[in-house]
Amino acid sequence: MSIEVKNITKFYKDQKALNNVSFSIKKGEIVGFLGPNGAGKSTMMKIITGFITPSEGDVLVCDYNIKTNKLNVQKHIGxxxxHNPLYLEMYVKEYLLFNASIYKIPKIEVEKIIKKVGLTSEADKKIKQLSKGYRQRVGLAAALLHNPDVLILDEPTTGLDPNQLIEIRSLIKEIGKNKTVLFSTHIMQEVDAICNRVILINKGQIIADENLVELKKNQEQIIEVEFDFRIEKQFIKTIPNLKSADNIHDTSWILTFNTTKDMRPAVFDFAHDNGLKTLKINTKNKNLESLFQELIPN
Known part of the structure; x- marks a missing residue:
């Protein structure tokens, strides 16, 4: 296993941040660590990296125990x-060369990493001049410099605009082809876009551990649609594979289909055949969303 977490408990004075947490991650997996703010995600990641010490339990990374062999653990982790701490007054290349000197990494490797994460055009700029997306790339480049086997990414997509999100998602997926990645987020769409497994944590406890491929096998598809005119439910029911239809407001409907096939074309065809215009249409991953809502209610 690349990561083995065994019965980890963490107290901050009288507050229990983690309660008997256990899970393992195999080499090559991209695992989403999902949960609401304050669930214990960052605390768990800091324990895995050796930044803080658990009150109870053990963590092994690439077979090294964090308690007895912290240095070797940290050599294997990026x-x-x-909050992606960076020296804003430094130039991008200067900052990465500084980090490389700590690991005694040749300058040529810095050039390779700059190219790999798409920083070539920004390499001679000061970090404070960069957009949030490029600053995230600098952080990822620093994490990758020593070619670690395991990547621990704590909320790397927070605050990015849609274009930056797509770029960072693609970069993480590419990196994950050759490394084990534990990816923390509170956004379900990020897990769905990047990961092949999800671990759900709430109030310091693991409450679900699911393979996304298995989770999606029998998933129901939800489509939220708004037409330009009201229509009776009996007509909506003529759409193929429709399991249920709920009129949420005037001309807006929530349609649930018992198929993974994209049913948006069928909804568009229905609208056309009934002389309607489709003003809005959105799809949702019911299983992942419902899993989150069922296990972590508001």
Whole structure:
């Protein structure tokens, strides 16, 4: 196993942040660590990286125990912390060369990493001049410099605009082809876009551990649609594979289909055949969303 977490408990004075947490991650997996703010995600990641010490339990990374062999654990880990601390007055290449000197990494490797994460055009700029998306790339580059086997990414997509999100998602997926990635987020769409497994944590406890491929096998598809005119439910029911239809407001409907096939074309065809215009249409991953809502209610 690349990561083995065994019965980890963490107290901050009288507050229990983690309660007997256990899970393991195999080499090559991209695992989403999903949960609401304050669930214990960052605490668990800091324990895995050796940044803080657990009150109870053990963590092994690439067979090294964090308690007895912290240095070797950290050699195998690339860590992207939640707030991505950077020296803003340094130039991008200067900052990465500085980090490389700590690991005694040749300059040529820095050039390779700059190219790999798409920073070539920004390499000679000061970090404070960069957009949030490029700053995230600098953080990822620093985490990758020593070619770690395991990447720990704590909220790497927070605050990015849609274009930056797509770029960072693609970069993480590419990196994940050759490394084990534990990816922390509170956004379900990020897990669905990047990961092949999800671990759900709430109030310091693991409450679900699911393979996304298995989760999606029998998933129901939800489509939220708004037409330009009201229509009776009996007509809506003529759409193929429709399991249920709920009129949520005037001309807006929530349609649930018992198929993974994209049913948006069928909804568009229905609208056309009934002389309607489709003003809005959105799809949702019911299983992942419902799993989150069922296990972590508001």
């Amino acid at each position: 860590y992207f912390p939640e």
